[in-house]
Amino acid sequence: MRKAILASVAAAILTVTSAASALSASVVSRTFSPSTAVIANPDRxxxxxxxxxxxxxxxxxxxxxxxxxxxxxxxxxxxxxxxxxxxxxxxxxxxxxxxxxxxxxxxxxxxxxxxxxxxxxxxxxxxxxxxxxxxxxxxxxxxxxxxxxxxxxxxxxxxxxxxxxxxxxxxxxxxxxxxxxxxxxxxxxxxxxxxxxxxxxxxxxxxxxxxxxxxxxxxxxxxxxxxxxxxxxxxxxxxxxxxxxxxxxxxxxxxxxxxxxxxxxxxxxxxxxxxxxxxxxxxxxxxxxxxxxxxxxxxxxxxxxxxxxxxxxxxxxxxxLGYRLRLTTVTLPRAAVAGGTLSGQVGLLNDGYAAPFRARPAKLVLRSADGSYGYAIPLDVRTLAPGVARTTSFTVPVSVRPGAYRVLLSLPDPSPTLAAKPAYAIQLANQGTWDAQTGWNTLGQLDVIAAQP
Structure with a gap:
């Protein structure tokens, strides 16, 4: 009986793991519509x-x-x-x-x-x-x-x-x-x-x-x-x-x-x-x-x-005037495994006259009702020259609890005194992506985060 129970548990774990792996192997690409609004972005x-x-x-x-x-x-x-x-x-x-x-x-x-x-x-x-x-x-x-x-x-x-x-x-x-x-x-x-x-x-x-x-x-x-x-x-x-x-x-x-x-x-x-x-x-x-x-x-x-x-x-x-950054495409897995990693790509285009002249951190944020988790990604906004489309690939740890998470991009001010203030964060020039309460830009929805056995 004990062997049968252990076998059943092992099978269940294998099923969850296999399902999570299958979902994480499936990716979705999203395109974004540009905005024509005047945007109150800093330094420009x-x-x-x-x-x-x-x-x-x-x-x-x-x-x-x-x-x-x-x-x-x-x-x-x-x-x-x-x-x-x-x-x-x-x-x-x-x-x-x-x-x-x-x-x-x-x-x-x-x-x-x-x-x-x-x-x-x-x-x-x-x-x-x-x-x-x-x-x-x-x-x-x-x-x-x-x-x-x-x-x-x-x-x-x-x-x-x-x-x-x-x-x-x-x-x-x-x-x-x-x-x-x-x-x-x-x-x-x-x-x-x-x-x-x-x-x-x-x-x-x-x-x-x-x-x-x-x-x-x-x-x-x-x-x-x-x-x-x-x-x-x-x-x-x-x-x-x-x-x-x-x-x-x-x-x-x-x-x-x-x-x-x-x-x-x-x-x-x-x-x-x-x-x-x-x-x-x-x-x-x-x-x-x-x-x-x-x-x-x-x-x-x-x-x-x-x-x-x-x-x-x-x-x-x-x-x-200055920079006008907008999302073009985002590629994300449909799911990730808690305790594993999340890999994807973010495409940006600068419709402004200039690149941002000030360095600032770039973070991928996973947000659920229980909290938010930010991870640095290798995006330097100063390299986003006018008229040039650039794709940034990233792999970040998924150090979160199981659940459904929204994925966002944060481009805060580099100063610790302003980093949490939305007025000083970069708003991307897209329709329906800006979260004015946090100063983050929505990329998409992860359907599930599966538990790591």
């Missing part, structure tokens, strides 16, 4: 402009409004806020007050509360070339660095700033030998600018991207820099489509070829500045936004240029 898109001042009389500081920024994200799909901090009060003093640093810190906290990131710049004047000498700028950079580093999670990019009117590295009293001809810089001028840029890069976290105003700045000042340093530095073009050279952005014809290559991996953004028909019209804008891999653009300046693109052009810009 149109931005809204804000500025604040610290004038000599102590007036002018306008705190970032978290409620307004949150409405921009939820109602307009705008996840970036441009923030210029004018330091008029400190142009003649070496220190920055503790009260001022607290104001900057509070603005960064407001961005986090709103679910947005900031494009940050510091400058000394919005209406003149009156800036600070290099040694004072360096003191201010070092005072600001701890605040910026502690809040690097909500800084999309940090523009080099500080030098010249608007912090745009032009029209400068202290960094140009001939203010009447600010484009003619001496070796001493370049050396002073180099000191500021290198101090900014050395003092701030390696996770912070820094942008400079033109290709020539990076070419000249970072020609011999370590690759890890150069990889942090992107470009901002604040006269996009103006004249034939974007008002000095491109010093030579070779700069355009250089910029096409550079912006495959570093952030590119900026604003338009003047109507320049026909170049500012949509035919040129659409070509150059794609060629130079634009990730962000000022929604507020200049409206005359952007309105000339028409409703269809503006809609394309809202959708395609």
């Amino acid at each position: 898109g149109l931005y809204h402009y804000t500025e604040t001042h610290s004038r000599v009389d102590g007036s002018g500081y306008a705190p970032l409004d978290a409620a307004v920024a949150a409405r921009w994200r939820t109602q307009e799909g705008v996840t970036l806020v441009y923030r210029v901090f004018y330091l008029e009060r400190f142009v003649g003093t070496d220190g920055l007050s503790a009260a001022y640093l607290s104001q900057v810190r509070a603005d960064l906290a407001a961005a986090r509360a709103a679910g947005v990131k900031l494009v940050v710049r510091f400058a000394y004047s919005a209406d003149s070339s009156h800036d600070a000498p290099a040694d004072r700028v360096i003191t201010h950079v070092r005072a600001l660095a701890p605040v910026l580093n502690a809040n690097a999670d909500v800084i999309a990019t940090l523009q080099a700033g500080f030098i010249g009117r608007w912090g745009e590295w032009y029209y400068s009293d202290n960094f140009a030998s001939d203010p009447a001809r600010p484009w003619l810089l001496s070796d001493a001028d370049w050396e002073a600018r180099d000191t500021v840029l290198r101090t900014l890069l050395e003092a701030t976290s390696p996770s912070l991207f820094v942008q400079v105003r033109s290709p020539s700045i990076k070419q000249r000042l970072l020609a011999g820099a370590p690759s890890a340093v150069a990889a942090r530095v992107g470009i901002h073009d604040d006269c996009f489509l103006a004249g034939t050279d974007d008002y000095g952005t491109f010093a030579t014809s070779e700069d355009r070829t250089w910029l096409r290559a550079q912006t495959q991996t570093v952030p590119m953004g900026g604003e338009t500045c003047v109507v320049n028909t026909p170049r500012t019209q949509w035919s040129s804008a659409s070509s150059e936004l794609a060629a130079y891999h634009w990730s962000y653009l000022n929604a507020d300046y200049r409206p005359e240029v952007m309105s000339s693109w028409g409703a269809a052009g503006l809609d394309e810009v809202r959708r395609r």
Whole structure:
């Protein structure tokens, strides 16, 4: 009798195992429909402009409004806020007050509360070339660095700033030998600018991207820099489509070829500045936004240029600035064995102008009513170049209890402070896949997880 019972149990185990193996050997492929919606994804898109001042009389500081920024994200799909901090009060003093640093810190906290990131710049004047000498700028950079580093999670990019009117590295009293001809810089001028840029890069976290105003700045000042340093530095073009050279952005014809290559991996953004028909019209804008891999653009300046693109052009810009990743196909087994492994493939296509410039983890999530389990997969979103379809194969452990599980893809922010916040996760541009509560993208349904004997 005992032998008969043992034989029956063994047969039952064999039957369950065989059934699970048969199911796991059966795979299903699913295709996905693209979405045409404007998606509020981080580190990309149109931005809204804000500025604040610290004038000599102590007036002018306008705190970032978290409620307004949150409405921009939820109602307009705008996840970036441009923030210029004018330091008029400190142009003649070496220190920055503790009260001022607290104001900057509070603005960064407001961005986090709103679910947005900031494009940050510091400058000394919005209406003149009156800036600070290099040694004072360096003191201010070092005072600001701890605040910026502690809040690097909500800084999309940090523009080099500080030098010249608007912090745009032009029209400068202290960094140009001939203010009447600010484009003619001496070796001493370049050396002073180099000191500021290198101090900014050395003092701030390696996770912070820094942008400079033109290709020539990076070419000249970072020609011999370590690759890890150069990889942090992107470009901002604040006269996009103006004249034939974007008002000095491109010093030579070779700069355009250089910029096409550079912006495959570093952030590119900026604003338009003047109507320049026909170049500012949509035919040129659409070509150059794609060629130079634009990730962000000022929604507020200049409206005359952007309105000339028409409703269809503006809609394309809202959708395609930066990355726009979507699922094409997913291949999964119909079942997996608890305690075993799960192998499959995920196909993605980038319909945006640029690849994501920030590394972030990619996780396959198995979710049931009892809980969720995440497993890293070898997907680097930075390799998803525009227009290129890429398939990622994965094998992950199935360290779950038996049951039915939904399969999802998670692309969270790399910072531990933001990793669990859906506002900072990548939403794929597909219909019916986004779970706004978790920030995950649904791939399909596993019918059963069979017990491992």
